[in-house]
Amino acid sequence: MITVIDPGNLTSFQDLGRVGYAHLGVPQAGAADSMSLRHANLLVGNAEGSAALEMTVNGPTLRFETDAVVAFAGGRVEPTLDDMPIPMYQSIAIHAGQTLACGAILTGIRCYLAIAGGFSPNPTLASASSDTFAGLGPPVIRAGDRLSCETHSLHQGWYLRSPPEFPDEAILGVIPGPHADWFTPAAFEVLSGCTYVVRADSDRTGLRLRGEDIRREKHSELSSQGMVTGAVQIPGDGQPIVLLSNHGTIGGYPVIAVVIHADLPRMGQLRSGAKLRFQLVSHEQALAALRGSEAALHAAVASADSGLLAARRLLVMAKAHPGLRQACLQLERWRVNVRR
Amino acid sequence: MNTHPVGDSALLIDTHDAMVAQHLRTYILRQSLKGLRELVPAHNTLLVEYDALLFDLTSFIRLLPKFEQLKRPAAPARAHDVPVTYDGEDLKEVVRLTGLDMAEVIQRHSSATYTVAFLGFAPGFPYLIGLDPKLRVPRLKTPRTKIASGAVAIADEFSGIYPRATPAGWCILGYTDVVLFDPDREPPALLTPGDTVHFRPSA
Numbered sequence: 243m244i245t246v247i248d249p250g251n252l253t254s255f256q257d258l259g260r261v262g263y264a265h266l267g268v269p270q271a272g273a274a275d276s277m278s279l280r281h282a283n284l285l286v287g288n289a290e291g292s293a294a295l296e297m298t299v300n301g302p303t304l305r306f307e308t309d310a311v312v313a314f315a316g317g318r319v320e321p322t323l324d325d326m327p328i329p330m331y332q333s334i335a336i337h338a339g340q341t342l343a344c345g346a347i348l349t350g351i352r353c354y355l356a357i358a359g360g361f362s363p364n365p366t367l368a369s370a371s372s373d374t375f376a377g378l379g380p381p382v383i384r385a386g387d388r389l390s391c392e393t394h395s396l397h398q399g400w401y402l403r404s405p406p407e408f409p410d411e412a413i414l415g416v417i418p419g420p421h422a423d424w425f426t427p428a429a430f431e432v433l434s435g436c437t438y439v440v441r442a443d444s445d446r447t448g449l450r451l452r453g454e455d456i457r458r459e460k461h462s463e464l465s466s467q468g469m470v471t472g473a474v475q476i477p478g479d480g481q482p483i484v485l486l487s488n489h490g491t492i493g494g495y496p497v498i499a500v501v502i503h504a505d506l507p508r509m510g511q512l513r514s515g516a517k518l519r520f521q522l523v524s525h526e527q528a529l530a531a532l533r534g535s536e537a538a539l540h541a542a543v544a545s546a547d548s549g550l551l552a553a554r555r556l557l558v559m560a561k562a563h564p565g566l567r568q569a570c571l572q573l574e575r576w577r578v579n580v581r582r
Numbered sequence: 583m584n585t586h587p588v589g590d591s592a593l594l595i596d597t598h599d600a601m602v603a604q605h606l607r608t609y610i611l612r613q614s615l616k617g618l619r620e621l622v623p624a625h626n627t628l629l630v631e632y633d634a635l636l637f638d639l640t641s642f643i644r645l646l647p648k649f650e651q652l653k654r655p656a657a658p659a660r661a662h663d664v665p666v667t668y669d670g671e672d673l674k675e676v677v678r679l680t681g682l683d684m685a686e687v688i689q690r691h692s693s694a695t696y697t698v699a700f701l702g703f704a705p706g707f708p709y710l711i712g713l714d715p716k717l718r719v720p721r722l723k724t725p726r727t728k729i730a731s732g733a734v735a736i737a738d739e740f741s742g743i744y745p746r747a748t749p750a751g752w753c754i755l756g757y758t759d760v761v762l763f764d765p766d767r768e769p770p771a772l773l774t775p776g777d778t779v780h781f782r783p784s785a
Contacts, residue, residue: 264622264631265607266771267701267745267763366765376705377746378765420586420594443727447749463720463738466702466709468622468629470592477751478723491622492702492709494721494737494751500589503634528590529634536635 243307246387250302250344254372254382255363256354258291263367264468264491271373271488274446274510275352277406277539278316282356284543285313285400286333293363293370294356295383299513301344301353302383310336310393311358313400317350317408317511327562329554332401332546333358350408350511359392375447375488399551403542408511415505415523415531416474419497424460425476432456433474433498433520438482442514446488448475449512455480456498469493472501472509474520486510504531583646591619592631593639595646600699600711603628604775605654613645623775624700625709625740659776664743665784666692666734670754672722676736679719679753688783690714691755696741696779704748706763706771710741710779725751732757734781741781 256279259272273279273296280290295302301319314321314330321328322343328334330353336342347353363370363380372379383389418430438453456476469475473485475495484501485493487510501509502523512518523531546554557573560566584596597603603623610621610630617636622629632639668688677684696710713736721737726749733744735752744750745762758781762772773779 261619263705263770264620265701266705266769267703267707268705268770270620367770375748378705417587417589420588465624465626466738466740467594467624467627468592468631468702470588470629470631472589477725478721490703490748492624492700492707497588500592502589503591525587525590532590532634 244389244391245305245307246302246383246385246389247305247341248303249383249385249387250297251300252298252382253302254296254374255293255361255370255380256296256372257293257370259371259487260367260369260373260378267491268367268378269373269376269488269491270471271369271371271376271379273354274487275316275350275354275507276487276510277507277535278352279354280539281315281331281402281543282313282354284540285315285331285402286311286356286358287396287398287400288356288358288360292356292360294354294361297344297347297353297355298351300346301355303341303343304389305341306336306338308338308393310391311396312336312342313356314344314353315356315402316353317347319345319347319353321345327558329558331405332551332554333396333399334555349410351513352511357391357393358396359394361389361391363389373488375490399546399548400543401546401551401554403544408508410513410516412508412512412516413519413521414509415502415528416499416520417502417523417525417528419474419499421464421496422498424458424496425456425498426459429456429458429498430522434522436519438518440512440514440516440518444514446486448486448489449484449509449518451482451484451518453481456482458496464494464496466492466494469497470500472503472506473497474499474501484509502528502531504528504535583650585643585646588629591634592629595628595630596626597628598626600625600775602654603700606649609649609652610645615642622702624702657776659778660774661778662773662780664734664758664760664779664781666756666758666781667784668756670733670735670756672735672753673755676717676719676753676755680716682716687717687755690717691736691741692781692783698773698775698777698779700775701771701773704745706745706773707742708762708773708779711739713739713741719753721751722753725749729754730757732759734758
């Protein structure tokens with residue numbers, strides 16, 4: 243059992259989504275950055291789609307009443323365990339009675355916390371994804387909640403060789419959408435030439451963007467139809483809305499372009515104020531990027547003995563200490579085989 | 583049937599009819615295709631979402647002409663009465679857009695027989711066809727970020743009911759207490775495509 247001392251800004255259970263109910267209007271939901279969810283799970287030896295906590299902007303503070311092994315992946319946090327800094331992107335052993343503070347998310351907007359064995363929230367329609375839009379799945383966590391989990395301690399540990407970065411300027415690959423003929427070539431020039439800014443009213447259903455208007459050539463109403471995550475919709479006011487994982491199943495605004503699958507996880511890390519550009523790519527390039535990111539997922543997760551994991555923890559602790567920080571930097575310069 | 587790619591992991595099929603889209607979904611489900619993720623029938627289309635690294639798109643497209651030769655059985659339909667309090671925030675705007683007076687907007691909206699064309703947008707949200715053509719109004723230019731649950735709304739050729747508080751882009755005429763979706767109920771959605779709906783004005 244884990245007790246929530248502080249829930250953070252918006253912390254919810256997420257997995258890879260509620261698949262197979264879209265014909266009833268049930269959104270897929272699931273992790274906004276599915277790649278980081280999968281990383282976090284693999285780092286604790288779980289099936290990659292297990293339910294984990296998705297934290298937003300500010301992470302929770304949790305007291306563990308049981309021994310556990312956890313891992314963080316996603317937007318950068320500087321978590322502490324009983325006030326001692328611990329690294330992201332590796333399995334971390336926690337003892338009963340210890341308090342884990344996740345802290346603010348410093349780059350990106352979402353970070354994932356997985357636990358070895360998995361959290362066990364009640365699933366709804368075959369998924370533990372918390373869908374605040376449709377009101378399905380477990381609720382967003384609150385102070386005082388007790389989270390149940392199937393903990394087991396591991397003999398093996400893992401770390402991620404090269405953690406991803408989530409800068410506040412992203413280029414997302416897009417393919418012209420099913421309603422590309424509703425737009426002039428000039429509209430595509432705007433789409434691929436303009437830098438858009440993520441608006442503060444963006445959420446898990448979509449990124450609302452601010453930038454140059456995209457004008458339609460056709461002005462009739464679009465017949466309502468199925469929508470995918472990554473669809474770049476153009477409402478009447480010309481300001482694009484890009485659908486995120488918790489979007490409604492049906493939409494009525496024309497889709498000028500669709501973000502490629504390989505870039506969806508990074509899209510889920512764009513926070514309010516982040517800059518965004520779209521780059522038109524071919525179908526072949528999109529598939530190559532997807533194959534590449536899937537191959538990289540498993541290649542990046544490496545098993546490590548307890549010595550290496552402990553050394554990585556020590557390094558993070560030492561870096562938080564002003565006097566030791568210089569020594570650490572010197573060690574890194576000497577190419578000691580310990581990565582951040 | 584015309585098809586349009588939707589990004590790298592989905593295909594939109596023109597069915598030109600809501601019930602054809604429903605039948606096509608049933609037909610595709612029966613094929614047990616590897617990598618198929620989601621089938622979303624709508625008014626004139628069926629959206630097919632798939633895992634691009636597993637799904638055999640070429641073979642799938644070859645299946646479609648076979649479907650067109652099949653006979654489609656009529657599904658059993660039920661009739662539903664939905665009480666509505668006509669006090670929605672866009673009633674005045676609809677009066678302005680249509681040039682009708684308020685009583686006539688309510689009368690025309692509540693006297694039609696609607697058919698559930700498909701479900702979507704939010705769990706259990708019905709897209710109802712059969713709206714009086716005089717009530718045809720566009721969607722809001724900027725969608726509202728949140729409206730209350732049970733909103734009965736119109737846009738384009740549809741009427742619909744928002745099952746819960748969500749963002750909304752349609753013009754809201756009033757509200758109902760009917761529960762449209764309950765995940766613990768089987769089936770979870772109250773309405774099924776093909777069912778009919780009547781709106782009854784309540785005091």
